[in-house]
Amino acid sequence: xxxxxxxxxxxxxxxxxxxxxxxxxxxxxxxxxxxxxxxxxxxxxxxxxxxxxxxxxxxxxxxxxxxxxxxxxxxxxxxxxxxxxxxxxxxxxxxxxxxxxxxxxxxxxxxxxxxxxxxxxxxxxxxxxxxxxxxxxxxxxxxxxxxxxxxxxxxxxxxxxxxxxxxxxxxxxxxxxxxxxxxxxxxxxxxxxxxxxxxxxxxxxxxxxxxxxxxxxxxxxxxxxxxxxxxxxxxxxxxxxxxxxxxxxxxxxxxxxxxxxxxxxxxxxxxxxxxxxxxxxxxxxxxxx
Numbered sequence: 001x002x003x004x005x006x007x008x009x010x011x012x013x014x015x016x017x018x019x020x021x022x023x024x025x026x027x028x029x030x031x032x033x034x035x036x037x038x039x040x041x042x043x044x045x046x047x048x049x050x051x052x053x054x055x056x057x058x059x060x061x062x063x064x065x066x067x068x069x070x071x072x073x074x075x076x077x078x079x080x081x082x083x084x085x086x087x088x089x090x091x092x093x094x095x096x097x098x099x100x101x102x103x104x105x106x107x108x109x110x111x112x113x114x115x116x117x118x119x120x121x122x123x124x125x126x127x128x129x130x131x132x133x134x135x136x137x138x139x140x141x142x143x144x145x146x147x148x149x150x151x152x153x154x155x156x157x158x159x160x161x162x163x164x165x166x167x168x169x170x171x172x173x174x175x176x177x178x179x180x181x182x183x184x185x186x187x188x189x190x191x192x193x194x195x196x197x198x199x200x201x202x203x204x205x206x207x208x209x210x211x212x213x214x215x216x217x218x219x220x221x222x223x224x225x226x227x228x229x230x231x232x233x234x235x236x237x238x239x240x241x242x243x244x245x246x247x248x249x250x251x252x253x254x255x256x257x258x259x260x261x262x263x264x265x266x267x268x269x270x271x272x273x274x275x276x277x278x279x280x281x282x283x284x285x286x287x288x289x
Contacts, residue, residue: 020064024282028268031276038065041277042072044253049223050212052240052254054230054275058289061281062257063120070124070225074133077223082128083212085204085228086115087137090166095137099129113142120288121227136215138226140207141166145200153199168210173245174202179237186231205232209242216247230256234274259283 022037029036045051053069055062074080087095091112098108109118128135144167147155153172174180183198212224232238233254240254256274259281260266271278 020061020068024061024285025065026263026266026280028266028271028278028280029276030268030272030278033268036277038069038072041069041253041255042076045073045077045223047251048253049216049251050243050253051223051225052233052252052275053225053227054233054254054256055227056258057115057117057120057229058287059257059259059281060120060288061259061285062279063123063288065257065279065281066227067123067127071127073223073225074127074131079219079222081134081136081215081219081222081224082124083136083138083208083215083224083226084121084124085139085208085226085232086118086121087112087135088139088141089137089207089211090141092137095135098125099132099135101129112137117289124227134215136211136224138208138211140168140203145203148203149196149200152196153203156203168203168206172199172202172206173242174199175205175237175241178235179241182231182235182237201238205239205242208232208239209246212243213246216250230258230274236275253277255279257281259285 027036027038027041028034029040041051051073053066055066070080070082094103094108094112097103098105098112108114115121125135127133144156144159153174156167156170156172159167180198183201184194187194187197208226208228212226216222216224226233226239228239233240234256236244236252236254240252244250244252254275255277256271257279261283263280263282266280268278
């Protein structure tokens with residue numbers, strides 16, 4: 001009886017949909033050119049296969065909204081799968097074992113190599129666990145990222161065949177053009193070191209898009225809620241663009257979520273190229289780190 005009560009105490013907070021005070025965020029529908037509520041994104045999901053939520057990793061309001069949107073999506077569309085940049089694809093068995101309740105949280109945290117701010121994503125993982133929902137550990141394994149950062153993408157050709165289950169189809173496209181220029185501007189200049197870092201970025205994009213595509217091919221009728229840093233999906237570039245290349249008929253929408261200094265009176269036109277939805281969060285709310 002005590003064990004049952006303890007389980008209920010853990011699960012009860014998950015049974016109600018998380019509600020974020022609307023005073024701390026604003027959502028703008030770029031196509032309709034108007035402010036909307038979170039429910040309207042959900043309503044539009046009837047015609048969407050994959051929804052990208054591009055976040056800033058330390059945005060407290062964004063993390064709360066991710067949970068709320070994920071809960072509402074999984075409630076409205078039972079075949080919803082959560083896909084996360086924050087977990088590497090080689091820990092998928094660890095993720096699956098934890099969601100099934102077969103291993104302890106302590107083992108999960110250690111062996112899944114969770115991010116330092118795992119507490120920001122833990123509510124979504126625990127929700128998935130409570131409701132027996134799948135989660136895709138989507139990103140490239142650290143060892144491959146490190147190898148590319150050191151030696152460039154060509155190093156991937158030298159890995160043995162038994163590494164292939166964790167590597168996207170080779171060669172990885174290095175997405176020249178607008179995405180590259182954005183990346184160079186962010187890092188502040190060109191150089192060999194910068195190019196290798198950019199190639200690592202492309203590996204992440206390729207692996208995440210491949211992880212999603214594989215899952216969709218094996219699970220027809222699924223909707224994917226993909227959470228990543230917004231650079232990976234802003235302007236429908238990066239991971240989003242690579243996914244569209246893999247599955248051209250896929251219907252994809254993206255949210256660009258960030259804290260804006262013009263939160264009180266936003267210039268929406270300035271942000272309109274970033275995504276289908278612009279989600280502006282209150283800069284007065286403390287960051288998670």
